[in-house]
Amino acid sequence: MDEENPFADPGQVNPFMDPSVMQVSAQSTTVVAGLDDPFGAPSEPATVSVAPVITQPSAQITQPAVAPVSSTGYGAGYGAPAPPTSSYGGAGYGSGAASFNSQPPKQYGNEETMHKQKLVENEFRKREEDLERRERQLRDEQKRLEEARVYGDRVPNFPPLPKFFPCTPCVYHNIDFDIAPEHQLNVKRCFYHWQFTVICYLLNFIVCFGMICALGTKAGSAFGLSLLYAGLFIPLSFLTWYRMLYNAVRTDSSLRYMLFFFFYGWHILVMGIGALGIGGGGVAGWITAFKTMEDNKALGVLGILVSLAWCANCLIAVYLIMQIHKTYRTTGQSMEKASGEFAASAGSNRNVAQAVLRSL
Numbered sequence: 113m114d115e116e117n118p119f120a121d122p123g124q125v126n127p128f129m130d131p132s133v134m135q136v137s138a139q140s141t142t143v144v145a146g147l148d149d150p151f152g153a154p155s156e157p158a159t160v161s162v163a164p165v166i167t168q169p170s171a172q173i174t175q176p177a178v179a180p181v182s183s184t185g186y187g188a189g190y191g192a193p194a195p196p197t198s199s200y201g202g203a204g205y206g207s208g209a210a211s212f213n214s215q216p217p218k219q220y221g222n223e224e225t226m227h228k229q230k231l232v233e234n235e236f237r238k239r240e241e242d243l244e245r246r247e248r249q250l251r252d253e254q255k256r257l258e259e260a261r262v263y264g265d266r267v268p269n270f271p272p273l274p275k276f277f278p279c280t281p282c283v284y285h286n287i288d289f290d291i292a293p294e295h296q297l298n299v300k301r302c303f304y305h306w307q308f309t310v311i312c313y314l315l316n317f318i319v320c321f322g323m324i325c326a327l328g329t330k331a332g333s334a335f336g337l338s339l340l341y342a343g344l345f346i347p348l349s350f351l352t353w354y355r356m357l358y359n360a361v362r363t364d365s366s367l368r369y370m371l372f373f374f375f376y377g378w379h380i381l382v383m384g385i386g387a388l389g390i391g392g393g394g395v396a397g398w399i400t401a402f403k404t405m406e407d408n409k410a411l412g413v414l415g416i417l418v419s420l421a422w423c424a425n426c427l428i429a430v431y432l433i434m435q436i437h438k439t440y441r442t443t444g445q446s447m448e449k450a451s452g453e454f455a456a457s458a459g460s461n462r463n464v465a466q467a468v469l470r471s472l
Contacts, residue, residue: 249293269281269286291361298357298361298435298439299361301432306349309346309349312383312421313345320335320339323396323408326407352375357372366445369445387422387426395422
């Protein structure tokens with residue numbers, strides 16, 4: 113009983129039911145396999161039914177159109193279609209010279225992140241500056257050590273005199289080598305103040321010399337005293353208070369600090385007296401300048417300038433003694449240490465010790 117397909121199209125024709133197809137399918141060809149059993153009896157050739165190839169002479173086979181081969185562009189090959197173009201960077205995908213944006217990518221983040229980044233950069237910058245400062249300190253220390261090796265014998269170099277001069281330097285003076293960096297500022301200020309003191313004594317001598325030239329013997333005593341002051345007080349001021357401070361800071365000596373304060377106080381008193389200009393005292397102060405202006409106005413004006421120099425010198429000395437006293441307190445110096453140093457130095461001196469023993 114033949115079962116019919118209920119879903120089949122009644123108008124559809126089965127191509128395999130065509131008489132020509134059925135006739136060709138009934139024919140068969142014999143194919144010899146050509147395989148022999150080497151261990152047994154020869155077998156008869158097997159026959160295989162092969163369906164012949166059906167050709168349709170009336171149908172014309174047309175080949176599909178093949179796109180021309182592209183010789184340029186990335187991925188060009190046999191039968192490859194043309195690559196698509198892209199607007200990114202101004203060049204197509206697969207092009208030989210693709211251009212890219214040379215600008216760095218933008219960094220996106222909130223304000224807090226950017227603030228933290230700036231703090232980190234500032235911290236790195238501070239550390240770098242600190243390292244540079246330490247490097248400078250190391251270089252300075254190395255320079256100090258080299259100078260110590262060169263100037264270990266401490267050859268006198270002050271005052272700096274030319275080689276043809278008959279006198280030679282008296283003391284060794286090198287603030288950068290002998291004085292610690294934290295105390296160099298005060299010592300340098302004091303040295304500059306001593307130089308200004310030398311200028312004041314020289315100006316005073318010049319004015320008094322002009323007075324004796326203009327007024328005659330009436331100003332003879334002032335000229336003589338001004339010459340004495342310039343020749344005596346200039347070296348004494350260097351040895352008594354400036355050199356005393358220099359050695360006090362270099363050796364950290366409380367006794368030398370005390371001697372500095374004593375002599376520097378006298379220097380302030382002398383500058384105050386010089387600013388007054390007592391008549392016949394050998395200083396061109398305010399009183400002498402106004403008296404001289406009655407006879408010679410030019411000398412009177414020079415006397416006023418010298419009086420201003422005396423006043424400025426006195427004020428500078430007051431300021432410096434206050435600053436040095438602060439340093440004296442911060443370095444742990446005291447009167448007890450000064451008395452102990454004096455006792456130790458007196459005991460080590462053989463002459464002083466013998467005089468004390470004789471008095472006992």
